[in-house]
Amino acid sequence: GNSVTQMEGPVTLSEEAFLTINCTYTATGYPSLFWYVQYPGEGLQLLLKATKADDKGSNKGFEATYRKETTSFHLEKGSVQVSDSAVYFCALSTGNNQGGKLIFGQGTELSVKP
Amino acid sequence: GAVVSQHPSRVICKSGTSVKIECRSLDFQATTMFWYRQFPKQSLMLMATSNEGSKATYEQGVEKDKFLINHASLTLSTLTVTSAHPEDSSFYICSAGGQGSGNTIYFGEGSWLTVV
Numbered sequence: 251g252n253s254v255t256q257m258e259g260p261v262t263l264s265e266e267a268f269l270t271i272n273c274t275y276t277a278t279g280y281p282s283l284f285w286y287v288q289y290p291g292e293g294l295q296l297l298l299k300a301t302k303a304d305d306k307g308s309n310k311g312f313e314a315t316y317r318k319e320t321t322s323f324h325l326e327k328g329s330v331q332v333s334d335s336a337v338y339f340c341a342l343s344t345g346n347n348q349g350g351k352l353i354f355g356q357g358t359e360l361s362v363k364p
Numbered sequence: 365g366a367v368v369s370q371h372p373s374r375v376i377c378k379s380g381t382s383v384k385i386e387c388r389s390l391d392f393q394a395t396t397m398f399w400y401r402q403f404p405k406q407s408l409m410l411m412a413t414s415n416e417g418s419k420a421t422y423e424q425g426v427e428k429d430k431f432l433i434n435h436a437s438l439t440l441s442t443l444t445v446t447s448a449h450p451e452d453s454s455f456y457i458c459s460a461g462g463q464g465s466g467n468t469i470y471f472g473e474g475s476w477l478t479v480v
Contacts, residue, residue: 286471293370293457293474294408339407343469351398352459352469356407 252277256340256355263330263362271325271358273314273340281342283307283316283323284352288337297325297338330362367391368460370472377448377479385443385475387458393438394460398469399431402455414441448479 257272275281282301286294298307303318312327323340340355367390377383387397395416400408412433413421420433430452432444441460445452457474 284469294459294471296470351410351413352408353410354407359405 252281252342252344252353254340254342254353254355256338256358259337259357259359261358261360263360265332265362265364266329267362269325269327269330269334269360271338271340271360273323273325273355275321275323275340275342277321277342277344279344281344283314284341284343285312285314285323285325286339286341286354288339288357290336294339330360332362332364335360335362368394368458368470368472370458370475372475373473374476375478377477379449379479380447382444382446383448383477385445385456385458385477387441387443387460387472389439389460389470392460394441395438397435397441397458397460399433399441399443400457400459402457402474404455408457411443445477448477450479453477453479 253276255274284299285297287297288294297312298309300307300316303316306315314323314325316323337357337359339357341352343352369388369390371386375383397414399411401411402408410423411426414433414435416435416438422428430446435441455474455476457471459469459471461469
């Protein structure tokens with residue numbers, strides 16, 4: 251079946267450090283891949299997405315590249331800020347343009363210290 | 365961007381009562397909505413897929429008689445937790461996709477349910 255595996259947290263970094271959160275997936279067909287962020291006490295916000303192989307999603311300094319050969323979608327940011335502290339979820343969707351159900355990884359908590 | 369709104373954001377109910385949570389797509393037609401629950405420090409688990417005008421599709425292990433889902437219009441889906449028990453206390457969150465959402469699924473703000 252379809253699944254998503256993320257690196258375990260919590261991840262603790264100092265401000266301006268480089269961030270990588272690994273995400274690998276197993277899926278039939280050609281899934282769309284997403285990163286969602288959940289700030290404390292809030293719902294999920296879409297951070298970025300990629301819909302086909304070699305696509306790079308980017309937003310707010312975060313990037314992730316859809317790597318079909320390694321079935322990965324690692325999240326990176328060159329210089330994290332305290333405000334980036336949140337839980338990050340990698341997810342995949344196998345739906346069509348009408349929207350598909352999301353399968354989430356377990357989430358990775360990021361804590362950025364000043 | 366597309367907006368999905370959930371209400372209420374927090375609710376406390378007594379054991380044995382029912383509580384309804386609404387999920388609305390504010391600026392697009394949501395042919396499909398999804399309901400998830402999230403236990404503290406855990407990931408989101410899909411409960412059911414709600415299709416406008418038809419019965420919801422429940423994931424394995426989710427009691428359809430306990431978690432009633434109605435998707436009566438293209439902009440509204442409701443989740444009713446019937447005969448709530450303390451173990452139903454959780455964070456419930458909906459998402460929606462459909463025409464106008466650009467192949468992206470948008471989430472509501474979530475609803476904290478506490479059953480006392």
